[in-house]
Amino acid sequence: MAVTKVFPADVLLEGYELGLRDFGENYVQEFEGKAPLTGGLAGARFHLIGHLQSNKSRKAAELFHVIQTVDSPKLARRLNEPGKPLDVMIEVKTSGEESKEGASPEEIPAIVDAIAACPNLRLLGLMTMPPWSDEPETTRPYFRRLRELAERLGLRNLSMGMSHDFEAAIQEGATHIRVGTALFGKRKKP
Numbered sequence: 001m002a003v004t005k006v007f008p009a010d011v012l013l014e015g016y017e018l019g020l021r022d023f024g025e026n027y028v029q030e031f032e033g034k035a036p037l038t039g040g041l042a043g044a045r046f047h048l049i050g051h052l053q054s055n056k057s058r059k060a061a062e063l064f065h066v067i068q069t070v071d072s073p074k075l076a077r078r079l080n081e082p083g084k085p086l087d088v089m090i091e092v093k094t095s096g097e098e099s100k101e102g103a104s105p106e107e108i109p110a111i112v113d114a115i116a117a118c119p120n121l122r123l124l125g126l127m128t129m130p131p132w133s134d135e136p137e138t139t140r141p142y143f144r145r146l147r148e149l150a151e152r153l154g155l156r157n158l159s160m161g162m163s164h165d166f167e168a169a170i171q172e173g174a175t176h177i178r179v180g181t182a183l184f185g186k187r188k189k190p
């Protein structure tokens with residue numbers, strides 16, 4: 001997946017021209033600004049990969065095809081409400097207290113159940129964002145933990161790995177890598 005956060009819609013369109021079809025964005029509001037330009041791209045899929053507050057869930061359901069950052073039963077129910085079919089992933093905190101975002105592994109079964117009870121949601125798998133390190137081997141254990149968790153739950157897809165550590169993520173079973181900098185260069189601060 002190409003991560004286009006902070007970059008203007010032109011960059012996204014250029015990526016599409018070159019054959020990219022899956023795009024990751026972090027902020028609902030930012031993507032809302034680009035959506036008029038990117039809405040008509042046949043076959044393109046837009047993934048929300050940033051934290052989602054429940055009060056933005058309706059807008060997010062409208063704009064995105066995949067919400068990778070479901071982290072509570074409540075958010076799942078809110079995403080189900082608009083009635084639009086949506087693919088979702090559960091964001092997992094694989095690193096204990098070190099990271100703020102995502103659900104802890106103990107919370108996952110309740111979220112899986114909540115999603116199963118939502119007729120408009122289809123659960124694809126798990127997503128994680130390990131604590132940042134520029135040494136890919138430091139993040140490998142978190143990728144492995146996510147894979148083991150998904151195996152226990154019978155879930156197929158794993159969204160993990162970014163520009164600096166996607167090789168390790170692929171070795172550990174990633175089905176979705178989220179690459180921004182390595183494709184588009186350094187981002188300015190949002």
Ligand SMILES: *Cc1c(COP(=O)(O)O)cnc(C)c1O
Pocket residue numbers: 003005026049050129161162163164178179180181182
């Ligand atoms: C920004 C971001 C990425 C991409 O990071 P790069 O290092 O630019 O490849 C991947 N996942 C998430 C959740 C991000 O916020």
